[in-house]
Amino acid sequence: MLEIHDLLNKLEIELKRIIIERQLSNPLMIGIRTGGVWIAEQMHQRLNITEPLGLLDISFYRDDFSQIGVNPNVKPSQLPPHIEGRDIILIDDVFYTGRTIRAALNEIFDYGRPNQVVLAVLITRDGRQIPLCPDCVGANITLNVNQRIKLTGPEHLAIELQTIEAA
Amino acid sequence: MTDNLQLNSEGKLKHFLTIDGLEKSLLTEILDIAESFVGINDHKIKKVPLLRGKTIVNLFFENSTRTRTTFELAANRLSADVLSMSISTSSTSKGESLLDTIRNLEAMFVDMFVVRHAISGAAHFIAQHTAPHISVINAGDGQHAHPTQAMLDMFTIRQIKKDFSNLRVAIIGDILHSRVARSQIQALNTLGVAEVRVIAPKTLLPAHVESLGVNVSHNLTAGLKDIDVIIMLRLQKERMTSALLPSESEYFKCFGLTEDKLKIAKPDAIVMHPGPINRGVEIESKVADGPQSVILKQVSNGIAIRMAIMAMTMQKQGVM
Amino acid sequence: MSQIHIKQGCIIDPVNNISRIGCVYIADGKIVSVTNEPEGFKPDTIIDAHNQIVCPGFIDLSARLREPGQSRKATFKSETTAAANAGVTTMCLQPDTRPVIDTPAVAELIKELAEKADYPQVYPIAALTRKLEGTELSSMLSLKQAGCIAVGNASQSVKNLLILRRAMEYAASHDLLVMFRPNDFWLGNNGCAHEGAVATRYGLPGIPEEAETIALAQCLELVELTGCRVHFGQLSCKRSVIKIYQAKKYGLNVSADVAIHQLHLTENDIIPFDSNYHVLPPLRTEVDKQYLRGGLASGTINSICSDHQPHDIDAKLGAFPETEPGVSSLETLLPLMLKLVSEHIITLEQGIASLSENPARVLRIKSGALTVGFAADVCIFDPELEWQVNSDNWKSRGVNTPFWGQMLKGRVTHTLQAGRVIHCLEKSKR
Numbered sequence: 001m002l003e004i005h006d007l008l009n010k011l012e013i014e015l016k017r018i019i020i021e022r023q024l025s026n027p028l029m030i031g032i033r034t035g036g037v038w039i040a041e042q043m044h045q046r047l048n049i050t051e052p053l054g055l056l057d058i059s060f061y062r063d064d065f066s067q068i069g070v071n072p073n074v075k076p077s078q079l080p081p082h083i084e085g086r087d088i089i090l091i092d093d094v095f096y097t098g099r100t101i102r103a104a105l106n107e108i109f110d111y112g113r114p115n116q117v118v119l120a121v122l123i124t125r126d127g128r129q130i131p132l133c134p135d136c137v138g139a140n141i142t143l144n145v146n147q148r149i150k151l152t153g154p155e156h157l158a159i160e161l162q163t164i165e166a167a
Numbered sequence: 168m169t170d171n172l173q174l175n176s177e178g179k180l181k182h183f184l185t186i187d188g189l190e191k192s193l194l195t196e197i198l199d200i201a202e203s204f205v206g207i208n209d210h211k212i213k214k215v216p217l218l219r220g221k222t223i224v225n226l227f228f229e230n231s232t233r234t235r236t237t238f239e240l241a242a243n244r245l246s247a248d249v250l251s252m253s254i255s256t257s258s259t260s261k262g263e264s265l266l267d268t269i270r271n272l273e274a275m276f277v278d279m280f281v282v283r284h285a286i287s288g289a290a291h292f293i294a295q296h297t298a299p300h301i302s303v304i305n306a307g308d309g310q311h312a313h314p315t316q317a318m319l320d321m322f323t324i325r326q327i328k329k330d331f332s333n334l335r336v337a338i339i340g341d342i343l344h345s346r347v348a349r350s351q352i353q354a355l356n357t358l359g360v361a362e363v364r365v366i367a368p369k370t371l372l373p374a375h376v377e378s379l380g381v382n383v384s385h386n387l388t389a390g391l392k393d394i395d396v397i398i399m400l401r402l403q404k405e406r407m408t409s410a411l412l413p414s415e416s417e418y419f420k421c422f423g424l425t426e427d428k429l430k431i432a433k434p435d436a437i438v439m440h441p442g443p444i445n446r447g448v449e450i451e452s453k454v455a456d457g458p459q460s461v462i463l464k465q466v467s468n469g470i471a472i473r474m475a476i477m478a479m480t481m482q483k484q485g486v487m
Numbered sequence: 488m489s490q491i492h493i494k495q496g497c498i499i500d501p502v503n504n505i506s507r508i509g510c511v512y513i514a515d516g517k518i519v520s521v522t523n524e525p526e527g528f529k530p531d532t533i534i535d536a537h538n539q540i541v542c543p544g545f546i547d548l549s550a551r552l553r554e555p556g557q558s559r560k561a562t563f564k565s566e567t568t569a570a571a572n573a574g575v576t577t578m579c580l581q582p583d584t585r586p587v588i589d590t591p592a593v594a595e596l597i598k599e600l601a602e603k604a605d606y607p608q609v610y611p612i613a614a615l616t617r618k619l620e621g622t623e624l625s626s627m628l629s630l631k632q633a634g635c636i637a638v639g640n641a642s643q644s645v646k647n648l649l650i651l652r653r654a655m656e657y658a659a660s661h662d663l664l665v666m667f668r669p670n671d672f673w674l675g676n677n678g679c680a681h682e683g684a685v686a687t688r689y690g691l692p693g694i695p696e697e698a699e700t701i702a703l704a705q706c707l708e709l710v711e712l713t714g715c716r717v718h719f720g721q722l723s724c725k726r727s728v729i730k731i732y733q734a735k736k737y738g739l740n741v742s743a744d745v746a747i748h749q750l751h752l753t754e755n756d757i758i759p760f761d762s763n764y765h766v767l768p769p770l771r772t773e774v775d776k777q778y779l780r781g782g783l784a785s786g787t788i789n790s791i792c793s794d795h796q797p798h799d800i801d802a803k804l805g806a807f808p809e810t811e812p813g814v815s816s817l818e819t820l821l822p823l824m825l826k827l828v829s830e831h832i833i834t835l836e837q838g839i840a841s842l843s844e845n846p847a848r849v850l851r852i853k854s855g856a857l858t859v860g861f862a863a864d865v866c867i868f869d870p871e872l873e874w875q876v877n878s879d880n881w882k883s884r885g886v887n888t889p890f891w892g893q894m895l896k897g898r899v900t901h902t903l904q905a906g907r908v909i910h911c912l913e914k915s916k917r
Contacts, residue, residue, distance in 0.1 A: 265805060265806075266804060286806040287690040287691050287760075287806065288807040289806040291759065291760040292760065296804075308690075309690055309806070309808070310690030310692070349690055373687040374682040375684040378687060
């Protein structure tokens with residue numbers, strides 16, 4: 001059903017389109033850990049961006065901290081020191097409730113004030129909880145409530161559809 | 168005896184009172200999380216929203232500007248609201264008024280107490296008697312424990328030495344009265360160093376000090392051999408008036424760390440000190456400010472480690 | 488006056504070497520016969536002691552009832568009720584009341600409080616020195632005449648050995664027993680726990696054994712010098728037992744007791760920072776406990792005391808070192824003694840003797856035995872009855888005990904003081 005290469009190709013086309021459309025100059029690409037980074041690595045290569053990829057770990061910015069606590073595998077974010085005034089391409093794997101992107105934006109803005117941010121995701125699914133919308137999308141899908149979509153990698157990127165057993 | 172008081176029903180940190188009874192995996196988790204908090208220093212806004220809306224009260228029954236400041240900064244960087252109170256112990260010499268203080272603050276919807284107190288066990292006592300949703304962090308209690316200081320020291324050691332397993336660590340000075348030393352010894356042994364050696368005259372060593380899992384030496388020159396990490400302790404002036412030591416100068420002669428004595432340790436040995444330093448008493452300025460000293464690094468690491476511990480104790484607030 | 492017939496109990500009376508099933512007959516407050524029914528005996532009370540032990544009422548060499556001066560902690564009424572509940576019929580009251588028992592007026596006040604509480608057999612121990620300060624002698628003769636059974640230092644150190652020498656000489660002149668708790672002030676160094684591995688681990692200021700053994704050794708030398716009769720109270724360590732053994736062998740006129748909790752608890756039992764384990768002298772090591780047990784078994788240690796120290800809740804509410812030391816221990820005395828029997832440390836006869844015959848000998852009082860003509864101080868207990876240490880079963884105002892909530896075996900059903908039933912366990916609890 002979902003062929004990863006088709007989606008990556010589609011996303012690449014979308015990104016090229018938005019760079020022109022939004023006149024992104026020397027954009028900084030940032031991937032969200034962990035799946036977003038894998039996608040971002042692909043796009044970074046395909047778009048021949050020379051500046052190193054930025055890595056974002058949003059653990060400290062999550063809004064569900066008091067329920068799930070600190071992720072013990074949290075790693076420091078790696079962003080260049082000058083975010084101020086930059087054009088940013090933010091990349092994630094699956095766009096679902098929107099909360100991850102909210103947290104990511106909060107963190108990016110703590111580094112400085114960018115000129116503009118565009119959001120690119122491999123897949124969007126239904127279930128939005130926050131009024132956000134990606135600019136570039138590899139595919140749009142609709143799932144049942146007990147279904148989840150998961151990206152596996154980074155060696156062989158693949159998309160898995162999981163069904164959560166009712167507890 | 169394990170201190171289950173510190174852990175909630177899911178085995179997560181609820182209070183942070185002592186290193187005693189905590190497992191290696193938990194100590195490593197603290198160090199790992201602290202590692203990622205160091206990254207926040209790169210932010211233009213050096214803050215994360217983790218504890219937004221939480222209220223932290225620093226309760227200092229004993230003065231310590233430096234420890235209090237790092238706790239304040241750590242709380243601020245986690246976006247908590249923080250209030251620092253210095254309370255003279257004379258007004259709370261009885262347990263009942265200590266409890267009254269706690270109860271009054273609880274009524275103001277506090278989420279965490281950071282406690283520094285001159286009596287061993289004070290933080291335990293507060294943790295046992297405070298409302299169940301409140302976390303307590305021990306910022307030093309009597310001669311018992313100073314676990315956040317010990318963890319920032321472990322963090323500093325790991326930053327430089329990477330691995331604990333082959334390290335020989337010497338702790339030098341007033342072990343008897345030192346809560347820092349007790350917590351360091353417990354942390355080093357839990358993290359699995361090769362050896363902890365304490366070096367001090369008998370008057371400054373507690374009874375059965377070997378039971379803490381250390382080797383003992385009364386001679387600095389002999390004791391520094393093969394040492395990778397040197398931890399100097401602060402010598403309080405009262406130790407002279409209570410006949411534990413004859414004089415500062417004699418102490419310096421025997422146990423003061425000088426450039427010459429430092430050469431006995433391994434060439435890449437690091438020198439640590441929990442501060443504040445008594446220059447010329449326990450350590451020579453040339454050593455304290457020298458290339459092997461990591462004393463200032465310890466201070467800056469204090470913030471990240473305290474952020475990690477605050478965040479960890481506040482997670483899943485409400486799970487008992 | 489009334490006649491009481493205690494029926495078919497297992498009588499254990501070490502003084503008279505009785506250990507068999509039988510009856511005890513009491514008339515006019517005195518024992519009139521054991522086993523054989525006196526002629527024309529018409530009891531108005533019959534106590535069925537079937538399956539129970541009948542023995543002399545217990546004599547406690549060290550208790551604090553908190554009056555006068557600290558009635559917020561406990562009162563004569565509450566603590567004598569606890570004593571009756573524990574089978575204790577005679578108590579020696581330590582002199583560190585407020586004010587200190589150093590004048591006949593205070594001694595008389597205590598007698599009065601005891602009468603009012605319907606528990607007359609409270610013997611005050613007078614202070615060895617005025618205000619227990621260790622600087623001036625107390626008026627020992629007047630205090631003796633006012634009813635004090637001995638002189639003692641409570642838990643205060645006598646720092647000046649010359650004063651101690653003179654106090655002992657003066658006490659000896661009036662044939663007064665000195666009850667001495669050996670405790671060197673300087674070596675004690677305001678500690679709160681045994682100077683050992685546990686205190687080191689938890690950063691608690693330590694008290695070395697030598698704080699006790701050195702003070703004990705000094706006092707033993709002064710016994711030899713002064714000829715004073717000394718009873719050493721609340722010993723806590725191995726070398727104290729050895730020193731008492733040697734002193735007795737050498738022929739010194741000394742005796743000793745141990746607080747019941749020292750026979751069961753060590754530093755390793757301390758739950759971190761739980762103030763119920765804060766006692767003085769501190770809980771020591773396993774070796775010390777074994778020596779104390781051995782000393783009791785061999786007779787080196789003459790008796791067991793409760794060292795009862797009830798506290799109000801606030802006194803124990805705080806960080807360990809700043810709480811007040813002491814255990815509320817009257818009511819656990821019997822079950823903990825029986826535990827020594829079930830662990831085969833001592834025989835039941837020895838255990839009963841250590842709580843009756845032996846302390847009576849130390850105090851030289853006509854008590855501690857079911858001898859015909861003696862005041863009928865009797866304790867009847869069920870050695871198998873299990874009960875929980877909880878507010879339902881507890882009479883002392885002080886709930887400061889490390890045994891709170893535990894199930895203990897052995898419970899007093901009746902206590903008679905001079906032929907008066909001062910305690911009778913509710914039928915529902917038997």
